[in-house]
Amino acid sequence: KPPTYKRPRLSDINAELTCILCNGYFIDATTISECLHSFCKSCIVKYLLTNKCCPICETQVHGTKPLLSIRSDKILQDIVYKLIPDVFKNEMHRRRDYYTTNTEAVPVSA
Ligand SMILES: [Zn+2]
Ligand SMILES: [Zn+2]
Numbered sequence: 502k503p504p505t506y507k508r509p510r511l512s513d514i515n516a517e518l519t520c521i522l523c524n525g526y527f528i529d530a531t532t533i534s535e536c537l538h539s540f541c542k543s544c545i546v547k548y549l550l551t552n553k554c555c556p557i558c559e560t561q562v563h564g565t566k567p568l569l570s571i572r573s574d575k576i577l578q579d580i581v582y583k584l585i586p587d588v589f590k591n592e593m594h595r596r597r598d599y600y601t602t603n604t605e606a607v608p609v610s611a
Contacts, residue, residue, distance in 0.1 A: 504573055511584075514573070517584065518581050520541045520544050521540070521557060522556060523544050526581050527577060528541045530568050531546075531574060532574040532577065534571065534572055535560045535562060536557075538556075539577055546571075547572060549567040549568060569587060576578075
């Protein structure tokens with residue numbers, strides 16, 4: 502009897518696709534080049550303002566310019582959006598709301 506293909510359970514995948522800083526799925530997935538741990542872009546950028554090491558493994562990132570140690574991970578982000586379509590939907594929704602709000606906030610010059 503051939504082994505049946507089992508779809509991976511979402512709970513197994515979740516750990517790989519979740520940012521430990523915000524406990525949500527990655528948004529603009531960003532990876533630390535030194536150790537290849539990933540986070541949301543906004544989460545890790547904020548974190549590195551006050552920290553000089555990876556929040557997971559404490560690998561030292563670039564001493565003076567920690568942002569040089571991170572790069573956006575489009576492949577990982579695509580996986581999140583493919584496996585959890587709601588994330589994509591919600592994020593697009595959030596951005597639209599954000600930009601709508603911001604546009605309204607721009608003062609209209611005479
Ligand atoms: Zn995050
Ligand atoms: Zn790390």
